[in-house]
Amino acid sequence: MILEKGYEAITVDDICEAANVGRSTFYAHYTSKDDLRRNGLENLRSLLVDRQKNALAKPRETRDRSLGFSLAMFEHARDHIDLYRTLVGGRGGVIALGTIRQILSDLVRNELAATADKKSADVIPREFAVQYVVGAFMAVMTWWLDSGAKLPPHRMDAMFRRLATEGVVPSYS
Template sequence: MHTKSRTNDRPVAIDRRVARTRALLKQALVELIPERGFAAITVEEICARANVGRSTFYTHYEDKEALRQATMEDHLQKIGRARGSQHEGDQAFAFSLPMFEHALEFGPLHRALIADRRDAIHDQLRDKVRKAVRCELAGRTPDGIPDQIAVEFLTGAFLALLGWWVESGYPLQPVELDDHFQKLATAGLPLTGSEQATSQAHA
């Protein structure tokens, strides 16, 4: 029985080592982006920062682009889970507070995004916000305003506010900043449908 138990535990131990190695590589990438920019970072630099060998790196990721993709997917999934746990009817735009909370919890990642706005890693975040806004605006934009115009308006406003907040050292708590965003967003783009009454109640 004892031998069987040890054998059954081995995959768990291996999985933990894999998870730890991948976490180190992702953290190294996040730390290096503000310093070097993603395009200039080499696999060697990532390995040195993570204290991981090149052969180990390539065991887990095909190249630094695969590592970038995995890093962003991890964080976007965290945001998605946080968003799903909230009651969307409580506010006009349910995506915003989870993203503000994530930016506070994972400051280095968001500072990296701000430092390299022209990089693909920032484009991924913009696409995530754009998709969330498009989903939440479906059928709710005021008459005469094309959906895409509304989506780009709110996406740009949100990312500009997020960038200012991070660069300013988080002068407000996430819930305070979100309250301001909700009021400004619903004032600038009054929503149609039953959600409009909810958003006006928060103003």
């Protein structure tokens, strides 16, 4: 429906009709269409949490261990590119992207908590690092989608994780 009508034009009545449920049933589960949208992103959260758990279960010396959600998020965005593009243009996009940003922030926060080195005297505050990584990820993902997602998700994942974990100075051309 979002692809056909745009998020803003969709009403709760439209949703109820498409789902073949009454308004009272809808409101028994959701407070609004925005609530439904946020709730719909819980499947994405579950997928990304599972990917992160699998990555963190790998041996510490394994390079693929950090930011384990990244590939799954790039794949999800590519698989739903038309929906992402539609959402970005309006109020629905603010809600969806805000929810995605929160999901990613939670994942990065959890990963940093699990791998924190509290012995260093030059520790960067965890929340600073969370906002840096998530902001960079969102910017790169948006750029990639806006330019047609020409590079495959695994390549985007490898470049993002390399820059996020090793830094920019030695990596760019």
